[in-house]
Amino acid sequence: MHRKSRTIAGRRKGRERGFVLVTMAVAAIALIGVLGLAVDLGHMFIAKNETQAYCDSAALAAALALDGTTSGIINAKAAVGNSTNAWNFSNTAINNSAVTFATSINGPWDSNPSPAAGYAFARVSATVPMQLYFIPVLVAQTVANVASMATAAQVALTSVPRGLAPYTAVSTNNTPPDFGLVVGSSYDIHWPQFNSHRTGCDSAHPDNCFNWPPCPGDTPASKTAVVANWGDSNSGFWGSDSNSIIKQEVLDLIQVQGMAIGDNIAPILTNGTKQSEASILDERVSQDVNTSDNTVSGYLAATHNGRRLLAVPVVDPTSPSTTTVIGYGVFLLYADGQPSHYYKSNATGNEPYCALYAGTYNIGGTGPGAGGATGATRVKLVQ
Amino acid sequence: MKPWLRKAAKLARDRAGNAMIEFAIGSGILVMAFVGTFQFGYTFLQYNNLENAVARGARYASLIPYDSISTIPSGAFSSAVKNMVLYGSSTVGASPALPGLTTSNVNLTVTFMNGVPSAMTVSVSGYSIDSIFATSTLTNKPKITYAYQGIWTPI
Numbered sequence: 001m002h003r004k005s006r007t008i009a010g011r012r013k014g015r016e017r018g019f020v021l022v023t024m025a026v027a028a029i030a031l032i033g034v035l036g037l038a039v040d041l042g043h044m045f046i047a048k049n050e051t052q053a054y055c056d057s058a059a060l061a062a063a064l065a066l067d068g069t070t071s072g073i074i075n076a077k078a079a080v081g082n083s084t085n086a087w088n089f090s091n092t093a094i095n096n097s098a099v100t101f102a103t104s105i106n107g108p109w110d111s112n113p114s115p116a117a118g119y120a121f122a123r124v125s126a127t128v129p130m131q132l133y134f135i136p137v138l139v140a141q142t143v144a145n146v147a148s149m150a151t152a153a154q155v156a157l158t159s160v161p162r163g164l165a166p167y168t169a170v171s172t173n174n175t176p177p178d179f180g181l182v183v184g185s186s187y188d189i190h191w192p193q194f195n196s197h198r199t200g201c202d203s204a205h206p207d208n209c210f211n212w213p214p215c216p217g218d219t220p221a222s223k224t225a226v227v228a229n230w231g232d233s234n235s236g237f238w239g240s241d242s243n244s245i246i247k248q249e250v251l252d253l254i255q256v257q258g259m260a261i262g263d264n265i266a267p268i269l270t271n272g273t274k275q276s277e278a279s280i281l282d283e284r285v286s287q288d289v290n291t292s293d294n295t296v297s298g299y300l301a302a303t304h305n306g307r308r309l310l311a312v313p314v315v316d317p318t319s320p321s322t323t324t325v326i327g328y329g330v331f332l333l334y335a336d337g338q339p340s341h342y343y344k345s346n347a348t349g350n351e352p353y354c355a356l357y358a359g360t361y362n363i364g365g366t367g368p369g370a371g372g373a374t375g376a377t378r379v380k381l382v383q
Numbered sequence: 384m385k386p387w388l389r390k391a392a393k394l395a396r397d398r399a400g401n402a403m404i405e406f407a408i409g410s411g412i413l414v415m416a417f418v419g420t421f422q423f424g425y426t427f428l429q430y431n432n433l434e435n436a437v438a439r440g441a442r443y444a445s446l447i448p449y450d451s452i453s454t455i456p457s458g459a460f461s462s463a464v465k466n467m468v469l470y471g472s473s474t475v476g477a478s479p480a481l482p483g484l485t486t487s488n489v490n491l492t493v494t495f496m497n498g499v500p501s502a503m504t505v506s507v508s509g510y511s512i513d514s515i516f517a518t519s520t521l522t523n524k525p526k527i528t529y530a531y532q533g534i535w536t537p538i
Contacts, residue, residue: 020405031416038420042427049431053438053527060445061530079530084504089430090524162448163534252448252536287537289497305497364532366499379532 029137036134040144047130047146050087054094055124055150056381058083062099062122063152063379067359068370071300073101073116080124087128087146097126105151105382120370120377125149154362154369154377159260160311160328163363165189166239166249166256167312167353168269170222174326177371179314181329181357184296185217189312189331190272190353191226191235203228215354229317230269236315237272238265243280246273250280250310251287259313259325261374266323278347281333282340284308291335296358299332306366308333309358314375327375330368331355418516425514429481433512434525436480437489437505440468444491444503445529447473448536454493454500465489468505484510490523499535504528 061079066072080099086092100109102121113119127147136142167189173180181187192212195201201209206223214223230236239249240256248254257268285291290304299308314327333355336342343353359368361376369377444464451457456464463473465486470476479485488510494502506526512519 024409031413035416035420035423038424038427042424042431046427046431046434049434049438050525053434056438057441057527057529060532064530064532084528086526090506090526247538248536251538252450253534254536287498303497305499307499364534 032134032137036132036138040132040135044130044144044146046089047087047128048148050085050090051094051126051128051146051148052150054083054085054087054097055126055148056152057085058097058099058126059122059124059150059152060379060381062124063120063154064362064365065367066101066116066120066122066154066370067300067362067365067367068117068119070114070116072367072370073113073119076101076122088130092128094126094128096128097124099124105153116370118371120154120372121151121382122153123149123151123383149383150381151383152379153382154372155380155382156372156374157328157363157376157378158374159258160255160313160361160363160376161258162255163253163311163361164255164259164328165253165310165312166237166246166272167310168236168238168265168315168323169312169329169331169357170218170226170236170317171314171326172219172221172225172316174316176327176373177360177375178357179327179329179375180219181314182217183357183359183368186215186354186356187217187331188215188236188352189310189355190237190274190277191230192352193350194227194230194232194235196231201227210352211350212352215352217357225317229320229323231320232271233320234269235271237270237277238268239270239272239277241270241273243273243276246276247280247283250277250284253311261325261327263325264322265313265315265325266317266321269323274349274353275347277353278343281343281353284310285333285335285342286339288335291338291340294332294334294356296332296356300358300367304366308335309367310355311361311363311376328361329375330358330361332358422514422516426512426517426519429512429514430521430525432481433484433507433510433521434527436468436471436484437507437525438527439471440464440489440491441503441505441527441529443467443473444505445531446533448534449493449500449531450536451493452537454495456491456493461491462486464491464503464505468507481510481512483513494528494531500531500533502528502530 058080062076065075101119103118130144171179192210206227288307293299311330313325317323334342362369469479490506492504
C-alpha cells in the first residue's frame with residue numbers, strides 16, 4: 001500500500017513537470033498585455049491629443065483666412081500647411097493633413113471650391129502612424145494609425161461687444177450679408193457737414209444739403225434717410241469726444257457700448273470732432289504695411305496686415321429718434337503714403353470721411369469674412 | 384562511484400529551496416514590470432494633462448486682446464495666459480493643473496507678421512514629472528501654437 005501511494009505521487013510529480021513554464025508563459029503574455037495598455041495605449045492617447053490640437057488650430061487658422069474667394073481658399077490651405085504643431089511628444093511634424101471646405105456643417109466637403117462664395121467652414125483631418133512596442137506581442141500589428149479631425153467655421157454674431165470703430169455706414173437695405181453695399185465702392189463712415197439752408201436742399205435732393213458732396217457709393221435712399229432723420233443732429237459718429245478715448249476706440253477698438261442687431265443707437269450718435277479723429281485714423285492707416293493701394297482688390301492682393309480695415313455697424317435711420325443697427329461691415333481706409341495724411345488733409349469739418357466697403361467683418365482676420373447673416377463673424381470650432 | 388560524485392548527484396536531485404529562487408527571480412521581473420507600467424502610465428497621464436493645459440493656454444492667448452506693440456507681451460497678458468495654463472482661469476487659482484507646475488515653467492512666444500500679432504505659442508520647460516521611480520524633465524514640450532484671432536490693442 002505504501003509503495004503504491006508512492007508510485008501515484010511520483011506519477012503526479014511527473015505530470016506537473018512543465019506546469020511552471022506554462023504558467024509563466026501565460027503570465028508573461030498577460031504582463032506584456034498590461035505593459036502594452038500602459039505604454040502603447042498611453043502613447044496613443046497622447047498622439048490623439050496632439051493630432052487633435054493640430055487639427056483644431058489648423059482648422060481655426062484655415063477658417064480665419066476664408067473670405068468667399070478662391071484666394072481665400074488658397075490662403076486657408078497655406079495656413080494649414082504653415083501649422084507648426086507636432087506629434088510624438090512634439091518631436092515629429094504632421095505632413096499628411098487634408099483640408100476641405102463647405103458652406104454648411106452638413107457639407108458637401110470640397111477640397112478646392114470654385115467659386116468659393118459662401119464657403120465659411122474648414123475641416124482639417126490628420127492621421128499619424130504610431131509605432132507599437134508591446135501590443136504586437138498580442139496582436140499582429142506594429143503600427144496604429146491615430147486619426148483626428150476638427151471643423152471650424154465663421155459663425156455669425158448678432159452682437160459685437162468689442163471690435164467696432166465708432167463710425168457707421170448707412171443703408172436702407174437690410175439684406176445680409178452686404179446690406180446693399182457694393183464691395184469696392186466708397187461710403188460715408190462720417191457724413192459731411194449738413195446745411196439745411198443750402199439752395200435746393202430737400203429730401204428729394206439730399207446732395208444739396210451738405211457743405212461737401214457725400215461719398216460716391218451712398219445710394220439716394222441712404223442720403224435721403226440721413227437728411228430726413230439725422231440732419232444736423234449727428235454725422236454718424238458714436239464715439240467719445242475725448243481725444244484719448246477716440247484714440248482707444250479707433251486703434252484698440254474699445255467700444256463705448258456693446259452693439260447688437262436691432263439696437264437703436266440714435267441716442268449716442270453725435271457729430272464728433274473731425275480734426276481729432278482725422279489724425280487718429282491716419283495713425284491707424286500708417287500702422288499698415290500697405291499704404292499705397294486704394295482699391296479693395298489691390299489692397300487684399302498685396303501684402304497687408306489689416307490695420308487699414310475698420311469694422312463699423314451698418315445702420316438704417318428710420319426716424320429722428322430711431323437709427324437701427326441692421327448689420328456690420330468692414331471698410332478700407334484711404335491712404336496717401338507712409339506715413340499717411342489722407343484724413344488729416346480732409347479734416348476741415350465740411351468733408352466726409354469716406355472708406356471703401358471691403359465685405360463682412362470677420363473678427364481677428366486681416367481681410368473680410370466669407371459672409372454670414374449679420375455681416376459679422378467669429379471663427380469657432382464647430383466640430 | 385566516488386563519494387564526492389555521489390554527493391554532487393544527490394545535490395542535483397535535491398529540490399529544496401527551488402521555490403525561493405524561482406520566487407526571487409519571478410518577483411524581481413514582476414516588480415520591474417509593475418514599476419515600469421506605473422512609471423510610463425503616470426508619466427503619460429501627466430503629459431496628457433499638460434498637453435491639455437498648454438492647448439487651453441494657447442487658445443486663450445489667441446483670443447484675448449494683445450496689448451503690446453512688440454513680440455514681448457505685457458505682464459498682464461503674460462500672467463493671464465500662464466494662469467490659464469496652470470489654473471484654467473486668467474487669475475491665480477487654488478492649485479495648478481499638475482503638481483509643482485509654476486508660471487516659470489510656462490513659455491509664451493508671440494509671433495508677429497507684417498507688424499501685427501499672428502500667432503501665439505505656449506510650451507513648458509524645466510518641469511519634471513516625478514513618477515516616484517524616475518523623473519522626466521520636459522524641455523519646450525508640450526508646445527502648441529494657435530493663429531492669433533483676437534484684437535490687437537497697441538496703445
